Amino acid sequence: MRMRNDLWQGCGYWQNQFIQQNILSLGYIAWNGYLNAGRGIVACNVMDTIPSSINWEVDTATFHQVFIPQAQVEADLQVLELQPEVVTAVLNATATYDPTQVIVLLVSGNGVVDINLLENLKISPADCYAQVQHRWAEFQSDLTPQRRHS
Numbered sequence: 001m002r003m004r005n006d007l008w009q010g011c012g013y014w015q016n017q018f019i020q021q022n023i024l025s026l027g028y029i030a031w032n033g034y035l036n037a038g039r040g041i042v043a044c045n046v047m048d049t050i051p052s053s054i055n056w057e058v059d060t061a062t063f064h065q066v067f068i069p070q071a072q073v074e075a076d077l078q079v080l081e082l083q084p085e086v087v088t089a090v091l092n093a094t095a096t097y098d099p100t101q102v103i104v105l106l107v108s109g110n111g112v113v114d115i116n117l118l119e120n121l122k123i124s125p126a127d128c129y130a131q132v133q134h135r136w137a138e139f140q141s142d143l144t145p146q147r148r149h150s
Contacts, residue, residue: 014050015107015114018063021056023121025139026065027128030103033067034125039094040069043076046109063109070094080113093117100124 019026022044030042044065054061068076073094077087093104103118103125123131132139 014052014054014110015112015116017054017056018046018050018061018107018109019105019116019118021060022063023123024128024132026103026105026118027121027123027125028132028139029065029067030099030105031125031129033069034099035129037067037069039097039099040067041073041090041094041104041106042066043068043106044108046107048109050110061109080108082113086115090115100126 026042026044033040033042042065044063046061046063048061048063050061074087074091077090082090090104090106097104097117101119101121101124103116103121105116105118107114107116
């Protein structure tokens with residue numbers, strides 16, 4: 001699969017809104033994964049088709065998220081058939097990012113793979129983790145912490 005750039009800045013680009021809507025659970029998975037396995041990426045597979053008319057304030061999307069430890073990232077990216085330069089960039093980011101302030105995130109959905117280096121977050125991954133733990137009842141039906149083993 002090749003990454004598509006045609007939705008990057010168009011009205012059909014839904015990934016930014018998805019990330020914003022789900023930042024607490026994404027940050028939770030990132031920090032929990034880091035605490036248990038070290039560096040890695042959060043992979044998020046959105047199972048619903050996202051219409052261009054989605055209203056993120058009221059609509060939700062079904063998704064599955066998992067933490068992929070650094071040792072397993074290359075193999076998982078190879079399965080997606082990404083371009084070699086994309087794989088190299090993700091591997092470099094995974095090896096050098098600051099897990100206290102940054103999340104390496106792969107979002108797949110609507111036939112598109114989108115890879116983000118989430119920086120300058122308004123809330124750190126550790127704070128996301130703390131908030132989710134504090135408010136676990138709100139998240140437990142949608143969030144089951146998982147990680148892949150190498």
